[in-house]
Amino acid sequence: MTKKQSLLVFSIGPVQSFIAAARKLEDLWSGSYVLSYLAESGIKRLFHLGDEQGLSVEMVYPAETRETLQDKWHEDHVDIASIPNRFVAIVGGNQIKTAEMARNIAETVKGEMKRLCVEAIALVFPEGVNRERMNQVADEQVEKALELFWATEELSDLQQFESARAQLEKRLAAAKNNRQYSAFCQTGLICTVCSQRDALCDEEFAENETIGQMTAKLRTTWEKRNKSLKQYTRGEPGEGRIKAGEYLCAICLGKRVSREFFRKEKNVDGNTFNRFESTIDLxxxxxxxxxxxxxxxxxxxxxxxxxxxxxxxxxxxxxxxxxxxxxxxxxxxxxxxxxxxxxxxxxxxxxxxxxxxxxxxxxxxxxxxxxxxxxxxxxxxxxxxxxxxxxxxxxxxxxxxxxxxxxxxxxxxxxxxxxxxxxxxxxxxxxxxxxxxxxxxxxxxxxxWVFVTEGGKRSMVSCVQELVQELGRNMSSTFIYSFGRAFMPLLGTNDYSRKLNIFEKDQEKNEGLLRMELERLLARAEKQSDQKIDVSRMADCLTSIHRAVASTLQFIHFMEITRNVGGILYGSRVNAAG
Ligand SMILES: [Zn+2]
Structure with a gap:
């Protein structure tokens, strides 16, 4: 008898609502990191169950082993979400055993998410707040929010891997299609971050309460949050990690203060999980x-x-x-x-x-x-x-x-x-x-990424960099304005698909005309600037880019972008439109 083996795929979601609701850089990072952490917990659990039951476990995607999950070099990048939210493994057991393991993993993953939320509540609200009530809400919200799917497929022969995997993906897709949408039953006021779930409140709402009365209860609850979260060290009052007027659900709260949780989990010091500044700092x-x-x-x-x-x-x-x-x-x-x-x-x-x-x-x-x-x-x-x-x-x-x-x-x-x-x-x-x-x-x-110029193949990005510098340092926006004014009437307005086509099908002639016009405008721009412009090189570069883009309008947009970015990076800010 051949040894029974099964393929397992496990997926953790919903990805979009975990990440898309981000209002702050910290939420964006933590949404991704929490998903990665949950996947990691799931994989660790799978290895653990394999050991316990004497069944082999091989992760085929991502290529993690018991060792890589503990790796020391990882510490350098310990705060980076690097485990994908779905994993595929070969388990040395039959499908029934493997499905049992998957159910067990799902419980572990939910448990970890609940633990994160409960710890967040304990961190944010001092004693005296009805945290028990909040924990209960957290429990319900995690049960409803997490979308955990898995599928298994027997793998009788490793040579059949590809067909088994295709079958496995079909099963997973079917499981996702059959999901039961559990409508969030909202009884209070919704979270100001996700606008999906109830915001946490430490008091019950009575049935006949007005919105005003409910809001007052919420405000009172969130006023009690610990002082350290109300204000950044050097920030304005009310501008802290949880702003005045922000009322979060358990999951958004768990994400918002997850770095404390992860610091403890990963056993690292206070300098790690710290670098997610605001977009302003960035x-x-x-x-x-x-x-x-x-x-x-x-x-x-x-x-x-x-x-x-x-x-x-x-x-x-x-x-x-x-x-x-x-x-x-x-x-x-x-x-x-x-x-x-x-x-x-x-x-x-x-x-x-x-x-x-x-x-x-x-x-x-x-x-x-x-x-x-x-x-x-x-x-x-x-x-x-x-x-x-x-x-x-x-x-x-x-x-x-x-x-x-x-x-x-x-x-x-x-x-x-x-x-x-x-x-x-x-x-x-x-x-x-x-x-x-x-x-x-x-x-x-x-x-x-790569395009062809007269001088041969070139990296588009390095060419863009060059143009950004030239346009930013040396050229007034009249260059682009003049170009647009010369060519737009020939295109029709806002046409994202058309290319300059004065000489019907003769592309070479069209390009010749474009190049001539570019050279004329560049030479004029050079006269107005106090710096030397390599007119021929730039005209060649721009003509080749025009050939590579889908339409002349996109080409004009391209020049506007490089001009603006150039203005921000190298020129005077006054010239940078917007
Ligand atoms: Zn929320």
Whole structure:
């Protein structure tokens, strides 16, 4: 008789509502970190159950072992969310046993979340507040909020890994479709962060109470929060980690003060879990910062073994290639990405495999984007030479609402995935860059990472960097204004799909015209500036970029973005629109 083995997939959510509701950088980080922590607790529990029952457990994604979960080097990046919210394992037991383990893991995960909320309540509210009542609410809210799904599939033969895994994914999708939506029964006033669950209150509400009376009870409850949370050390009164007028549910509260919990859990000192400043600190003197969301392209094909690593000794077992992808992504996410983000004074929100969210001061955005993208294709650091990735980059003012900036970053990542390379017709492998001006104006453009100029292939990011400097230092915004005025009438207004097309199908002639006009305007700009401009090089660069973008309007937006970013970074702020 062959030994029974099963595949297990376990997923922890809801990701969006854990992260998207962020009003503060601290909430954003902790939402991601809590998910990562819960996944880690689940994996540890699985190993523990395996040991207890004498069953083998192998994590195939993420590539964690009992040892890596305890690793010492990890301490450096201990506050980074690096465990993806779903994991896949091979368990040396039949499906029934494996399903039992999954149920047990679910209880552990819920228990950890409850513990986090209860500790938060104890930290925030002093004795004398009815914490018992709050703990009970926390219990109910965690039960309803966490979405834990799992599926198992028998794996009779390791050679059948890929088909078993496909089946497993189908089962998981079915389980998610059949979920019971437990409507939150709201009896009080809702949380000011998530707007979903009741805010915690230490008094009962009577049935006939008015909103005014209920609000008064809430206010009284939250007035009792400990003094250290009311005000930052050097901050204004009422501007602390929990602001005056903020009333949180158990889960949002658990997230808001989770760093204390994690410091204790991870047994680290007070300097760790401390660096999540506000967007204002992050932006620094320039007042603008960037959010970047990166995602590997065609990951399904990598995991299934359809895409292979050239030059790597590889058995044809699909399980082996799955393991290899896991291992490489783990290394990339846990080691390469955190160091890169740190180098540019950024804040890494999460790095789960190929999925990255980071924030960085404006001065480092292009260099970091370039470094991450290159590392992903570096077999020593990332997935491999054939691997590509798409990225959304959003440049925003420090005071623009965080959730809006995040929405844009994700949307831009999606737009980048839609990119079709104008010459090769290949898809993806691009980045979309958006600029959210303080005035509310939005400009965006999608560009390939590599493009072709007269001098050969060039990195788009380094070219953008160069233009940002040139346009920021040397050129008044009249350059772009004149260009827009010359070409917009030929395009029709707000057309995101059309390219300059004066000479019908003759692309070369159209480009010649564009280049001539660019050279004329650049030469004029040079006369007005006191610095030398390499007119020919810039015109070549810009013409090639025009060829790479989807429309002339996007090209104009591109120039406006580089001009504005250049103005913020290198020029006088007066010239920077918005
Ligand atoms: Zn809430």
């Amino acid at each position: 932006a620094g003197k320039k007042s603008y910062y960037a959010v970047m969301a990166m995602d590997g392209d065609n990951m399904g094909a990598w995991f299934s073994g359809e895409k292979k690593f050239p030059g790597v000794e590889q058995s044809d077992s699909q399980l082996d290639s799955y393991r290899e992808v896991s291992r490489r992504l783990g290394f990339f996410a846990k080691r390469v990405v955190p160091s890169a983000v740190k180098k540019y004074d950024g804040q890494l929100i999460y790095a789960g495999g190929d999925d990255i969210l980071a924030m960085v001061p404006l001065s480092g955005v292009f260099a970091l984007a370039q470094e991450l993208r290159q590392a992903f294709s570096d077999p020593e650091k990332g997935l491999g030479e054939q691997a590509t990735a798409s990225m959304g980059i959003v440049i925003a003012h420090q005071k623009s609402p965080l959730y809006n900036t995040l929405d844009w970053a994700r949307a831009m990542e999606g737009v980048a995935k839609q990119y079709v390379h104008t010459e090769s017709k290949k898809e993806k492998d691009a980045f979309s860059l958006a600029y959210l001006a303080r005035s509310g104006e939005i400009r965006y453009v999608t560009l390939p």
